[in-house]
Amino acid sequence: MAARKSTWEKITWTWQPASEREAGDSIVRNFLLHWFPAKVARESLSWGYSFWLGTVSAVLFLILTITGGVLMFLYVPSVERAYLSVKDLEFTVSFGWFLRGLHRIGAHLMVAFVFVHMVRVFLTGAYKNGTATQQNRPLNWVIGVVLLLATLLLSFTGYLLPWDQLAYWAITVGTNIASAAPVVGEAMRFILLGGNTIEQGTLIRFYVLHCFFLPLLVLALFSYHMWRVRKDGGLACVDKQALDQKREKVVPSKSKTYSLLGIASGASVHVETSLVDEVQHTVPSSPTLTRRLALVTMVTLALSSVLTLLFHAPLEAAANPAVTPNPAKAPWYFLWLQELVTITTFTVGGYTINGALIGGIIIPGLLVAAAIAWPYFDKSSVRSVGVWFAPERRKQNLIFLLVVAGILLFTIIGTYLRGPYWNWYWPWQSWPVMPRKF
Amino acid sequence: MKSKQSWLNARISNLRAKTETEQQRLERLKQEVLGEGEAASRPTRRSFLTRLGFGATLLALAGQAYAFLRSLKPNVLYEAPQRFKVGTPDQFGEGGKFLEDKRLFVFRQGKTFYAISASCTHLGCTVKMEKLNQPKKVKTRQREFEEQYEFHCPCHGSKYYGDGTNYAGPAPRPLDYFKLELAAEDGQLIVDMEQKVGQDFRLTV
């Protein structure tokens, strides 16, 4: 590297290192690359293992942050003007429809991808610790669950902001579900609404949650989530690879130097190499990982932009407390909940329990609790870490997939089979022409 | 390989020895500065003041947190009153009238009046009043009557008879009835949405 570098090269060398040494250096020198190890296992870069679902979710969050920031210049969080300012976005602001559309599609995609990412992690048993020391993958799974909940809350608070019919009735139903919670329910609804009725106080509360507190939470947790991935020694498939190698009794390469930092705290001297054979199986993060990252980013951006052009963001009529649209449907990712609160009202000995408590609070609460507790009860061996559909975890995977299938089934029912008055209609049946509003 | 191993062992024990002295030093410093460890049983002025400082800080933070959270609960509400006039009795024709902005049905049967909430008891959507094509005989609350209309909810499909009794869907109880009064000064009907009354309530004028 004797040749002199141009200014451009000086700025970009970390992204296109010319030697192995520079590739290592770039990770240390470049702020953005600090999240990565100097070298990554080739295996963890494969498309077929992780599908890069987490990365896609993160990119979508970035898109949402940027479009959301721009939208904040244009949107007015007041009950008189919110709907009109969204209408202005649609019809008078240059590219306003695109901004709003991209923000909306991005949100839909993020819910979907975060969920599918979770499914992937479960099916590969990647929430379990492998053989390396200092791992805490169960914790990262729990953080992931919280991130999923935060994503759903972000969506919920987001679609309230246009203050159209969808917004108004979603907030009515949503906060009434909250008030069905025992003991604290009523107080919670009061705090959420900023009063007893849905008015200005409500809108501004959800606006601040949507634009400040929830994104802050996601940002903090996401950073920790990523940091933990590094602390855990990368993706779980690397643990699997290391295990396979140990079985083959591969002698670690001569060039390997052992860090002594981890030893002093242990009871005995025990040098464990959980690392994969670096020469054979790893590549420098820069540029291999960064290049793929750029590719995933570009594809995600392209995909969401194309979808934005294809599917125009709907805007319902302005909020009207007097008339509930018929049928009043939540966005697709909450339809399974809507179906649940519909079918879970029970009468026990003359006493009726509102479906809001069972379907709106208890069942989702149990699902979340089960998700959080699962890694701590999973007793499958370390050999099933980072393996798709490990035979040892067949039963677990089956249970998990059944729950997922149930959620999907309810979503499909809600989307296609429910018509006016939430009655059951087969796709080939046409909806009756509704009688006029009284 | 052998020599390398022994070198490693030597290096490690070296390091451990070092960390041990470090730890001892830390212990000594702790005792000196914070008065922890053995010396803690005999609090010094310094340790007392340290605790006082930490305690005060924690208390202050808790106070801040309380102030922040408490401010979220409104003390004054600028909401529309729950007790309001809806007009004189002769402004109501026979049958039901939907007062949109109040989400309320006011019914008149000859000389009697009653008011039913339009807010579904399941999760609060506004129910729609459906005129039946032909009157239906229903038996509810040990009574039989011929109903002309029903209430249906668009959100999760709850159904109510004309008297507000729920008979299908997830609604857990009948629609609310509100108290009706006549204003002494101008003879207008007053609805009080704070006061719920039984399904048999009727105001006769």
Ligand code: FES
């Ligand atoms: S709100 Fe009326 S049925 Fe759920």
